[in-house]
Amino acid sequence: MIRFEPRGPVAVSRMIGVSVTAALAALVLAAIPMLFAGLSVFDAYGLMVKGAWGSMFAFTEMLTRAAPLILTGLAAAVAFRAKLWNIGAEGQLYAGALAAVAIGTGLISGPSFVLIPAVILAGALAGGLVMLVPTLLKTRLGVDEVVTTLLLNFVILLFVQMMLEGPMQDPMGMGWPQSEPILDEAALPKLMDRMRIHWGLIIALAASLGVYFLLKRTVWGFEIRAVGENASAARHAGIPVTATFIRVGLLSGALAGLAGVGEVAGLKGYLTADLSPGFGYSGIVVAMLAGLSPIGVVFAALFIASIFVGADSMSRATGVSNYLADLIVAISLLCVLVSGLFLRFRIRLSTSSPAQETAK
Amino acid sequence: MSDILEIFMSASFWAAAIRIATPLIFGVIGALICERAGVLNLGIEGIFTAGAMAGWMAVWLGAGLWGGVLVAALAGGFFGLIHAVLTVPLGLSQHVSGIGVTLFATSLSYFIYRTALPDVSSPPRIEAFQSLDIPVLSDLPFLGPALFQQTPLTFLALFLVAATAYVLYRTPLGLAIQAVGDNPAAVESQGLSVYGLRMGAIVAGSAIMALGGAFLTMSAFDAFFFGMVNGRGWICIALTVFASWRPGKALLGALLFGAFDAFQVRLQTEVGSFIPGQVFLMMPYILSIAALIVVARRADYPRALLVPYFKGQR
Numbered sequence: 143m144i145r146f147e148p149r150g151p152v153a154v155s156r157m158i159g160v161s162v163t164a165a166l167a168a169l170v171l172a173a174i175p176m177l178f179a180g181l182s183v184f185d186a187y188g189l190m191v192k193g194a195w196g197s198m199f200a201f202t203e204m205l206t207r208a209a210p211l212i213l214t215g216l217a218a219a220v221a222f223r224a225k226l227w228n229i230g231a232e233g234q235l236y237a238g239a240l241a242a243v244a245i246g247t248g249l250i251s252g253p254s255f256v257l258i259p260a261v262i263l264a265g266a267l268a269g270g271l272v273m274l275v276p277t278l279l280k281t282r283l284g285v286d287e288v289v290t291t292l293l294l295n296f297v298i299l300l301f302v303q304m305m306l307e308g309p310m311q312d313p314m315g316m317g318w319p320q321s322e323p324i325l326d327e328a329a330l331p332k333l334m335d336r337m338r339i340h341w342g343l344i345i346a347l348a349a350s351l352g353v354y355f356l357l358k359r360t361v362w363g364f365e366i367r368a369v370g371e372n373a374s375a376a377r378h379a380g381i382p383v384t385a386t387f388i389r390v391g392l393l394s395g396a397l398a399g400l401a402g403v404g405e406v407a408g409l410k411g412y413l414t415a416d417l418s419p420g421f422g423y424s425g426i427v428v429a430m431l432a433g434l435s436p437i438g439v440v441f442a443a444l445f446i447a448s449i450f451v452g453a454d455s456m457s458r459a460t461g462v463s464n465y466l467a468d469l470i471v472a473i474s475l476l477c478v479l480v481s482g483l484f485l486r487f488r489i490r491l492s493t494s495s496p497a498q499e500t501a502k
Numbered sequence: 503m504s505d506i507l508e509i510f511m512s513a514s515f516w517a518a519a520i521r522i523a524t525p526l527i528f529g530v531i532g533a534l535i536c537e538r539a540g541v542l543n544l545g546i547e548g549i550f551t552a553g554a555m556a557g558w559m560a561v562w563l564g565a566g567l568w569g570g571v572l573v574a575a576l577a578g579g580f581f582g583l584i585h586a587v588l589t590v591p592l593g594l595s596q597h598v599s600g601i602g603v604t605l606f607a608t609s610l611s612y613f614i615y616r617t618a619l620p621d622v623s624s625p626p627r628i629e630a631f632q633s634l635d636i637p638v639l640s641d642l643p644f645l646g647p648a649l650f651q652q653t654p655l656t657f658l659a660l661f662l663v664a665a666t667a668y669v670l671y672r673t674p675l676g677l678a679i680q681a682v683g684d685n686p687a688a689v690e691s692q693g694l695s696v697y698g699l700r701m702g703a704i705v706a707g708s709a710i711m712a713l714g715g716a717f718l719t720m721s722a723f724d725a726f727f728f729g730m731v732n733g734r735g736w737i738c739i740a741l742t743v744f745a746s747w748r749p750g751k752a753l754l755g756a757l758l759f760g761a762f763d764a765f766q767v768r769l770q771t772e773v774g775s776f777i778p779g780q781v782f783l784m785m786p787y788i789l790s791i792a793a794l795i796v797v798a799r800r801a802d803y804p805r806a807l808l809v810p811y812f813k814g815q816r
Contacts, residue, residue, distance in 0.1 A: 175610070175613055175617075178614075178617065179613075179617045222598075227597050229597075279791075279794075279795065279798075283795060283798045283799065284798045284799065284801070285791075285794050285795055285798040286743070286794070288544065288597055288739075289736055289739050289740050289743075289790070289791075289794060290791050290794065292733070292736045293733065293736055293737070293740065293787040293788075293790050293791050294787070294791070295733075296732070296733045296784070296787045297784050297787045297788060300780040300783050300784045301780065301784070303780050304778045304780035304781070307778065307780075308778055423601075423605060426598070426601055427605070430598060461620065462617070463612075463613055463616035463617055463620070465609055465612040465613040465616055466613055468605070468608075468609035468612070468613075469606070469609040469610055469613050471605065471609070472602065472605035472606040472608075472609045473606065475598070475601070475602040475605060475606075476584070476588070476599075476602045476603075476606060479588060479594050479595070479598060479599060479602060480588070480592065480594075482594070483592060483594070
């Protein structure tokens with residue numbers, strides 16, 4: 143008979159242990175599909191490490207990929223803390239990118255210190271407003287936010303495609319469905335010469351510290367955690383549950399929107415409908431790997447970004463499909479779920495049945 | 503106006519509505535079985551993809567069409583089992599586990615497809631299911647082409663609706679499944695296994711979901727494409743709420759949805775020059791959200807949905 147005994151408060155070291163165990167377990171399990179594809183596992187992982195950490199270029203590419211993952215990871219982490227199941231970061235990211243392009247391609251003009259904050263604010267606002275819809279549907283009408291956020295992802299992506307083939311299409315773009323380029327004054331500056339790494343990473347790291355501070359040190363943060371622990375108890379304790387959900391929804395959507403701003407104003411320079419290779423969904427994995435800790439999100443995002451960038455590089459060298467990266471990321475999520483059990487429970491093998499135990 | 507009336511009067515419109523509804527019928531019935539037992543299965547989107555890929559690939563490798571259907575169901579059952587283990591005995595978050603299963607099933611399907619077919623430019627085709635030619639019925643004027651010239655999987659879907667309704671309402675097993683989704687402690691006090699019932703329902707429901715995916719690659723189309731499921735699984739989750747977890751209403755909801763989708767495709771050819779195509783493509787998703795809003799206030803969720811059950815704890 144397997145029994146789960148709840149543990150008390152959890153030490154940070156144990157949380158880190160769980161995340162690292164899950165990541166390692168995922169890498170071990172991923173050996174199965176690798177063997178199936180005819181790869182030599184050690185060579186493949188060697189190529190992946192080299193592809194993500196092996197040179198200055200590789201390293202900065204990995205960091206560039208980590209920036210949006212930190213932000214979508216934070217979006218999921220802060221929402222999940224309140225048990226607001228925002229699975230719509232992908233759509234919110236595109237909304238943020240669309241707003242950044244709308245503002246940053248000539249609607250307003252001015253120097254960088256005006257345009258860059260304007261683009262960032264517009265993107266955050268757009269992401270937040272998109273998440274406000276399912277949040278209000280949840281608090282006002284009791285509509286489950288999981289399904290609405292998931293469905294809105296499709297609606298927003300189609301809306302982006304419509305804008306890129308219509309009013310926001312670049313007249314100089316030879317008919318391609320892409321926006322006009324972001325003005326130089328509105329683009330996020332590069333962090334290094336001849337590398338693609340940009341200020342989006344700084345924004346992401348600042349957001350991580352900001353969310354940490356919010357959750358740990360402020361009344362709103364306390365309310366978010368209380369609602370997540372037990373919404374009805376929080377309501378009885380006089381915590382404004384509805385207002386908390388709305389704040390969390392706006393913040394979560396805004397963080398995802400910022401990811402879109404970074405990708406379009408820092409990296410690509412113009413918007414296409416394939417801006418994000420599923421950053422919104424990977425953000426959920428990042429958040430879970432991080433144990434929903436805003437600081438942990440940074441490290442989890444580095445891990446996931448290493449998988450993606452490393453697998454791309456390994457795929458080019460070996461010809462094996464880079465869907466392997468998505469597969470490893472998905473396995474990581476399942477692994478962290480299971481290993482999380484060891485965090486919350488002490489697992490005992492006992493010979494007597496639980497009914498007898500409770501009768502004692 | 504007369505144009506719109508003409509759409510509803512054409513047999514091909516109703517045939518298309520049923521064709522569009524078929525994968526949704528499989529999906530809603532599968533989701534309904536899981537949720538009646540108390541477990542939300544957000545793995546559905548990935549299970550659709552896995553069923554589509556596995557069924558197609560089995561046929562492509564020479565298994566025969568019904569062999570492909572079986573393989574798709576087994577693939578669905580496999581991913582259902584993962585979700586079942588994570589959410590029932592381990593009691594983990596049904597939301598996160600479901601998303602995990604979707605990501606896993608989708609990426610594994612894509613990876614296997616790409617590994618088996620590394621450099622095909624156009625997806626290889628199979629000999630898909632053909633419309634049945636039922637004596638007498640298929641030859642009826644209007645009703646024949648509208649209702650009876652469908653592929654066998656559509657009839658399988660309709661049969662599963664009836665079978666699910668029968669099992670759920672008329673057999674001890676069905677009553678136990680309903681009870682385990684409402685009050686698992688009472689089920690255990692009857693000496694029945696809560697874990698067994700819930701896990702069995704999830705595996706069976708997931709196998710049925712996968713048939714919805716198989717319909718896409720083996721009936722609606724004859725090849726596998728990346729992204730072909732395109733949110734159909736999530737739409738099924740919304741339709742399940744809309745259907746109040748009842749098989750009959752699930753069929754009705756899926757058919758309504760299919761009719762609406764077939765209608766907007768035809769409307770698009772009438773007014774497509776004024777309105778961008780994406781507006782029409784958005785409609786199924788917006789309609790699903792609207793369906794959720796309509797029923798939200800009076801949705802009668804299975805009372806133990808999302809609540810994990812641990813033996814010996816009340």
